[in-house]
Amino acid sequence: MAPGRGGLQPDAITALAADAYVYGSPLVRQLSAVQACLREGCGMLAPAPFNDFAHAAGPAAPGTRVPFAPADLVDALAQLDLSGGPVRLHVPDTGGAYYVLQFVDAWGNAFAYLGPRATGTGEGDWMVVPPGWAGTVPDAVSGVIDAPTSVVSVVGRLACDGPDDMPRVRALQQELTLTHLGDRAHRTGLPATESGVPGELRFFEELRVWMADFPPSAADRAHQDRFQPLGLLEEGLSPYVSAGPALVGALGRGLALGRLRVEEAARRPADATGGPQGAWQTVPHLRDHNLDHFGVGTLDSPEWTIPDRDASYLVRAVAARRGRWLPHGYEALYAHTSRDSRGRPLDGAHRYVLRLAPPPPVRAFWSLTVYDSPGGHLVVNAAERYAVGDRTPGLVHGADGSLTLHLSAQRPKDPAQEANWLPVPAGAFRPVLRLHLPEQALLDGHYVLPPLERRGT
Structure with a gap:
C-alpha cells in the first residue's frame, strides 16, 4: 500500500505520523548512537567495532566535554552484533568493588544487568544469544542472556576511587572481553537506508528500515501495524524517494508534532519527584517502559513496570531523549x-x-x-x-x-x-x-x- 492512501486525509496522516515518532524515536535514537559509537566514538570513548569493548582512560576530569560525566566511575561500552551467532562475555572478579554491565536492546529497553546486585562480583562467563537461538550452552558458562534484538549495547560502569585506583581498574578492563562464537560473520555496520530519501523524511526512512531488521515484541507489532498508511511497513524500495508534496508536508507536520509531544513530556516528567523549594529531583521510573524482556538482574514487578502499554511508548521516548542508557532506579538513582x-x-x-x-x-x-x-x-x-x-x-x-x-x-x-x-x-x-x-x-x-x-x- 502506498503511503498516505487507504482513505486517510492529510490531518489523519499528520496525527498518525506524530504517534509514529513517539513510538519509533527510541529505536532511531538508539541505533543512531550505536552507529556513532562504531564510527566516531561516544563521549570519552574511542570508536570500537562490533563485539569489542571501548574503555575510557579514567573518570571524568576538568576538560572532559561530556555533560554531567561521573568523576568516580570509568565507562566501558560495547556494541554487540549477534546476527552471526552468540557472543561470549568474560567478566573478571572485581574483589567486591562495584561495577555494572547494563544490556540495552535496539529499542532502548534495559533487559539485563550483571553486577553485585544481580550476579555478585566474582569472575564469570556469560553467553549473549540472539533472538530465537536454540543452540547448546557450554557447561562452563555462568548463564545465558537472551537478547531481544540482534544488536545490543552493553553499558559498563566501573567504580574508581581516584587516580591511585586506576591500575586496578585498567587490569579489570583488560579482562573484560568478548568472543564471537557464531558460525557466520557478524555485521560491520547497521542496515543501510535508501540514499535518495529527502532529508525531511530521513527519520521515517530510518524507522522503516530498522523496524524491519529489529522487530519489537509481538505486543508492540500489533501497535506498529497502525503505521501502514505512512509507508513504514513497506519492504524493498523506499516509498519516500518519490513521495508527493502533500505527503511530505503531512509527514513533516507529524514529525514536528511528535517531537513537541516528547519535548513537553521530557520537561515535565510525570514520575519526577516534586517537593519544597530546593528539593532534589529524581526520576526513578524512567526505565519502566520495558514490559516484555526480563533477563538477568531485571525486576518484573508492578512497581517497575508501566501498566498501560500505550503510555509506555511516551515514557520510552522521553527516556531516549533525556538519558540514553541510564539504568533502572533500583540499580542507580540520580538526584540533582x-x-x-x-x-x-x-x-x-x-x-x-x-x-x-x-x-x-x-x-x-x-x-x-x-x-x-x-x-x-x-x-x-x-x-x-x-x-x-x-x-x-x-x-x-x-x-x-x-x-x-x-x-x-x-x-x-x-x-x-x-x-x-x-x-x-x-x-x-x-x-x-x-x-x-x-x-x-x-x-x-x-x-x-x-x-x-x-x-x-
Missing part, C-alpha cells in the same frame, strides 16, 4: 538540584551546607559531584577534589552519625569543614547525587534528601 532551601539559584559566590542525617541508605555507594551550569562540566579546583561520598577517606561525621558537607568556592578555614569540603565553581553550579543500589527508603520517599542551606550573605 539547582536551588537552595529558599529557592535561590545555587552560585559559587555563596557557601552552602548539606547535612545528611543520616547519610543516604545504599547497598553500594553514594557520591556528590558538582558541575558548572548550564554546561554540566567539571571545573578545575586547587584541591583536585571533584566528588565526595561514602568512599572518601577522612570525612568527619557527627556524634549521631550525621555527615555535613561544605560546598564553597573557597577552602574552609576550619579543618573539620575542610575535611568535608567539596569545591564548587565561582558561578552558577548544579550538584548531582549518585546513589548506587539505593535502599527502598530512597525509592519510596521515606528517606528525603535535604536541600542545600546557604550560609552567609
Whole structure:
C-alpha cells in the first residue's frame, strides 16, 4: 500500500505520523548512537567495532566535554552484533568493588544487568544469544542472556576511587572481553537506508528500515501495524524517494508534532519527584517502559513496570531523549538540584551546607559531584577534589552519625569543614547525587534528601 492512501486525509496522516515518532524515536535514537559509537566514538570513548569493548582512560576530569560525566566511575561500552551467532562475555572478579554491565536492546529497553546486585562480583562467563537461538550452552558458562534484538549495547560502569585506583581498574578492563562464537560473520555496520530519501523524511526512512531488521515484541507489532498508511511497513524500495508534496508536508507536520509531544513530556516528567523549594529531583521510573524482556538482574514487578502499554511508548521516548542508557532506579538513582532551601539559584559566590542525617541508605555507594551550569562540566579546583561520598577517606561525621558537607568556592578555614569540603565553581553550579543500589527508603520517599542551606550573605 502506498503511503498516505487507504482513505486517510492529510490531518489523519499528520496525527498518525506524530504517534509514529513517539513510538519509533527510541529505536532511531538508539541505533543512531550505536552507529556513532562504531564510527566516531561516544563521549570519552574511542570508536570500537562490533563485539569489542571501548574503555575510557579514567573518570571524568576538568576538560572532559561530556555533560554531567561521573568523576568516580570509568565507562566501558560495547556494541554487540549477534546476527552471526552468540557472543561470549568474560567478566573478571572485581574483589567486591562495584561495577555494572547494563544490556540495552535496539529499542532502548534495559533487559539485563550483571553486577553485585544481580550476579555478585566474582569472575564469570556469560553467553549473549540472539533472538530465537536454540543452540547448546557450554557447561562452563555462568548463564545465558537472551537478547531481544540482534544488536545490543552493553553499558559498563566501573567504580574508581581516584587516580591511585586506576591500575586496578585498567587490569579489570583488560579482562573484560568478548568472543564471537557464531558460525557466520557478524555485521560491520547497521542496515543501510535508501540514499535518495529527502532529508525531511530521513527519520521515517530510518524507522522503516530498522523496524524491519529489529522487530519489537509481538505486543508492540500489533501497535506498529497502525503505521501502514505512512509507508513504514513497506519492504524493498523506499516509498519516500518519490513521495508527493502533500505527503511530505503531512509527514513533516507529524514529525514536528511528535517531537513537541516528547519535548513537553521530557520537561515535565510525570514520575519526577516534586517537593519544597530546593528539593532534589529524581526520576526513578524512567526505565519502566520495558514490559516484555526480563533477563538477568531485571525486576518484573508492578512497581517497575508501566501498566498501560500505550503510555509506555511516551515514557520510552522521553527516556531516549533525556538519558540514553541510564539504568533502572533500583540499580542507580540520580538526584540533582539547582536551588537552595529558599529557592535561590545555587552560585559559587555563596557557601552552602548539606547535612545528611543520616547519610543516604545504599547497598553500594553514594557520591556528590558538582558541575558548572548550564554546561554540566567539571571545573578545575586547587584541591583536585571533584566528588565526595561514602568512599572518601577522612570525612568527619557527627556524634549521631550525621555527615555535613561544605560546598564553597573557597577552602574552609576550619579543618573539620575542610575535611568535608567539596569545591564548587565561582558561578552558577548544579550538584548531582549518585546513589548506587539505593535502599527502598530512597525509592519510596521515606528517606528525603535535604536541600542545600546557604550560609552567609
